[in-house]
Amino acid sequence: MSHKVLETKNINKYFYDPVKFRVLSDINLSINEGEFVSVVGKSGCGKSTLLYILSTMDTDYEGDLYINGEKLSLKKDKDLAKIRNEYIGFVFQFHYLLSEYNVLRNVMLPGIKLAKYSMQEIEHHAMEHLRTLDMTDQALKMPNQLSGGQKQRVAIARALINNPIIIMGDEPTGNLDKKNSDMVFDIFDNLVKQRNQALLIVTHDPEFAEKTHRTIEMADGKIINHSSIA
Amino acid sequence: MNLKLIINIAFNLIRARLKQSIVAAVGVTFGIAMFITLVSFMNGLNNLLDGLMLNRTPHVRLYNEIKPTEQQPITLSKDHKGNTNFIQSIKPKDRGREIYNSQSIINELKHDKRVIDVAPKVTAPVFFNTGTIEITGVVNGIDVPAEEHLFKVSDYIIEGNVFDLNNENNTIIIGKGLSEKMMVKIGDVIKITTLKGGLVSLKIVGISQIGIAEIDNTVSFTSLRTAQMLLGESAGYITDIQVKLTDVAMAPEAAKEYQSKFKIDAIDAQTANSQFETGSKIRSIISYAVGITLLIVAGFGIYNILNMMIYEKMDSIAILKATGFSGNDVKWIFISLSLIIGITGGLFGLLFGFTLTNIIDAIPFETSSLPTIKTYPIDYKITYYFIGITFAVFTTAIAGLFPALKAGKIDPVEIIRGK
Numbered sequence: 001m002s003h004k005v006l007e008t009k010n011i012n013k014y015f016y017d018p019v020k021f022r023v024l025s026d027i028n029l030s031i032n033e034g035e036f037v038s039v040v041g042k043s044g045c046g047k048s049t050l051l052y053i054l055s056t057m058d059t060d061y062e063g064d065l066y067i068n069g070e071k072l073s074l075k076k077d078k079d080l081a082k083i084r085n086e087y088i089g090f091v092f093q094f095h096y097l098l099s100e101y102n103v104l105r106n107v108m109l110p111g112i113k114l115a116k117y118s119m120q121e122i123e124h125h126a127m128e129h130l131r132t133l134d135m136t137d138q139a140l141k142m143p144n145q146l147s148g149g150q151k152q153r154v155a156i157a158r159a160l161i162n163n164p165i166i167i168m169g170d171e172p173t174g175n176l177d178k179k180n181s182d183m184v185f186d187i188f189d190n191l192v193k194q195r196n197q198a199l200l201i202v203t204h205d206p207e208f209a210e211k212t213h214r215t216i217e218m219a220d221g222k223i224i225n226h227s228s229i230a
Numbered sequence: 231m232n233l234k235l236i237i238n239i240a241f242n243l244i245r246a247r248l249k250q251s252i253v254a255a256v257g258v259t260f261g262i263a264m265f266i267t268l269v270s271f272m273n274g275l276n277n278l279l280d281g282l283m284l285n286r287t288p289h290v291r292l293y294n295e296i297k298p299t300e301q302q303p304i305t306l307s308k309d310h311k312g313n314t315n316f317i318q319s320i321k322p323k324d325r326g327r328e329i330y331n332s333q334s335i336i337n338e339l340k341h342d343k344r345v346i347d348v349a350p351k352v353t354a355p356v357f358f359n360t361g362t363i364e365i366t367g368v369v370n371g372i373d374v375p376a377e378e379h380l381f382k383v384s385d386y387i388i389e390g391n392v393f394d395l396n397n398e399n400n401t402i403i404i405g406k407g408l409s410e411k412m413m414v415k416i417g418d419v420i421k422i423t424t425l426k427g428g429l430v431s432l433k434i435v436g437i438s439q440i441g442i443a444e445i446d447n448t449v450s451f452t453s454l455r456t457a458q459m460l461l462g463e464s465a466g467y468i469t470d471i472q473v474k475l476t477d478v479a480m481a482p483e484a485a486k487e488y489q490s491k492f493k494i495d496a497i498d499a500q501t502a503n504s505q506f507e508t509g510s511k512i513r514s515i516i517s518y519a520v521g522i523t524l525l526i527v528a529g530f531g532i533y534n535i536l537n538m539m540i541y542e543k544m545d546s547i548a549i550l551k552a553t554g555f556s557g558n559d560v561k562w563i564f565i566s567l568s569l570i571i572g573i574t575g576g577l578f579g580l581l582f583g584f585t586l587t588n589i590i591d592a593i594p595f596e597t598s599s600l601p602t603i604k605t606y607p608i609d610y611k612i613t614y615y616f617i618g619i620t621f622a623v624f625t626t627a628i629a630g631l632f633p634a635l636k637a638g639k640i641d642p643v644e645i646i647r648g649k
Binding site for chain 2: 048052055057058077078080081082084085086090092094096097098099100101109110112113114115158162170
């Protein structure tokens with residue numbers, strides 16, 4: 001059994017508005033490094049809610065969350081921000097690139113924040129990620145000059161800049177056509193194979209889910225099925 | 231906290247919204263420029279008016295007041311002790327106006343550490359004779375070097391030289407109003423009658439103008455010796471001792487002390503010129519109030535623009551938080567953004583304020599009542615610029631704080647999920 005990058009123990013979450021409602025009940029799951037996991041389920045089943053808890057951005061839950069073996073429940077905003085910065089990469093449905101910065105700078109931003117490497121090194125890493133994503137020529141363009149698929153690739157490069165142990169995606173292919181969506185999948189697949197990073201992707205695209213190592217199916221806030229193709 | 235990165239992000243946010251940011255900064259610039267101009271101008275005016283009166287009056291003046299004896303005989307009588315005595319129609323005692331033992335008082339004052347210098351003076355009411363008319367007036371016998379040192383009397387001599395009073399005996403400098411009434415000029419000889427009836431001829435060596443018509447119509451200056459001679463008194467005769475202190479604020483205390491020490495009447499500048507103090511204070515308050523109001527208005531401008539910016543940049547804030555910026559970092563981004571606007575606006579404000587005061591300083595302002603003033607008075611004090619920039623930083627920081635706190639509290643999940 002390889003190293004667990006993410007683990008949850010009995011995570012429960014409630015919505016209180018308009019009435020108390022249990023969104024997640026007793027979620028127990030773990031993800032190992034080098035594992036490509038997808039989460040599927042009907043709309044409203046709590047899969048995105050779960051992802052945001054796992055991402056540390058949502059702290060309003062019961063139960064324990066471990067990332068890289070470290071217990072994160074009850075940690076402060078500042079410490080969680082640091083963990084997100086260093087260990088987690090995000091790709092969302094929308095690209096969320098900062099329109100004030102060019103592509104390269106957008107990719108570099110989390111790296112500059114981490115401040116583990118010098119600016120030159122961060123820039124070098126950013127260019128390398130852009131190269132693997134075939135975006136080298138776009139590096140100095142502004143985000144509004146790119147197509148939707150290109151923007152999403154930049155967002156992926158940004159997620160990779162700090163070499164996170166896990167990359168989380170909330171419908172990263174949701175806004176993309178078939179061709180771009182396949183390409184994003186290939187990029188993810190390569191990451192798992194080459195860098196041994198873990199991937200946790202929420203999707204409603206069954207085709208995408210089928211190709212992953214493991215699919216977690218959710219319904220009514222519960223995990224109903226762990227299917228593994230490996 | 232990565233300050234460089236935070237400031238860099240703040241700068242880029244400003245660049246993205248350059249027009250609004252400039253408008254916000256101009257608000258601050260305007261506020262600060264107006265503040266500097268107002269305060270400099272008002273204080274220039276204050277100093278001018280204070281100078282008109284306070285610099286010309288001694289901080290403490292020692293003299294003999296015309297008043298009745300404090301201890302009337304009946305209160306000293308043992309038979310009536312403990313009774314309440316009503317005495318009517320008391321008359322002031324004739325003690326003469328001469329300060330006794332003036333030389334030793336002056337010597338002692340000169341050794342007091344708080345005292346800059348002491349100037350003795352003889353004042354005497356006289357009549358100026360022109361034809362058959364007698365004009366009432368006052369002769370001030372002054373110790374010219376001391377008077378010049380303390381009160382810069384030469385500033386108000388518009389013709390002639392004040393030191394000529396010492397160079398030649400029986401000379402006089404008369405007020406401009408007086409010279410016009412008598413139609414005399416430098417070199418002419420005028421006749422003066424003292425209250426005791428003596429008649430003296432004095433040569434005019436200068437014309438003075440203080441700027442207050444009432445004074446210029448009656449005042450005249452001679453040397454101490456000439457005044458003493460005029461009154462038929464000996465060389466020790468002094469009616470006033472004028473004291474200038476290192477700090478005018480000490481005057482009331484010093485006056486009290488001298489009063490009991492030398493058994494003489496003493497009045498301090500604050501009491502003698504209380505109306506001027508009040509005027510100066512009110513003018514200062516008005517200029518500060520207007521300046522602060524302008525800055526508060528500018529602060530609201532910044533607040534609005536920051537709020538707008540935060541709504542526009544929700545996505546950016548969300549992704550910054552998702553990629554590892556804490557709420558605190560985001561808060562500081564917006565505070566530094568506000569401070570950048572405030573400091574830039576403030577510095578330009580200081581510059582414009584300085585330019586504006588320079589322009590005002592160059593505007594001719596000639597009035598017959600203020601002979602030494604050629605342009606509008608401006609007080610260039612570095613303190614105002616410090617106060618100005620501090621205000622700018624303070625108001626913008628406050629204006630930026632609330633939007634920044636809001637930005638820091640934005641929940642990225644809500645924004646990202648809302649898409």
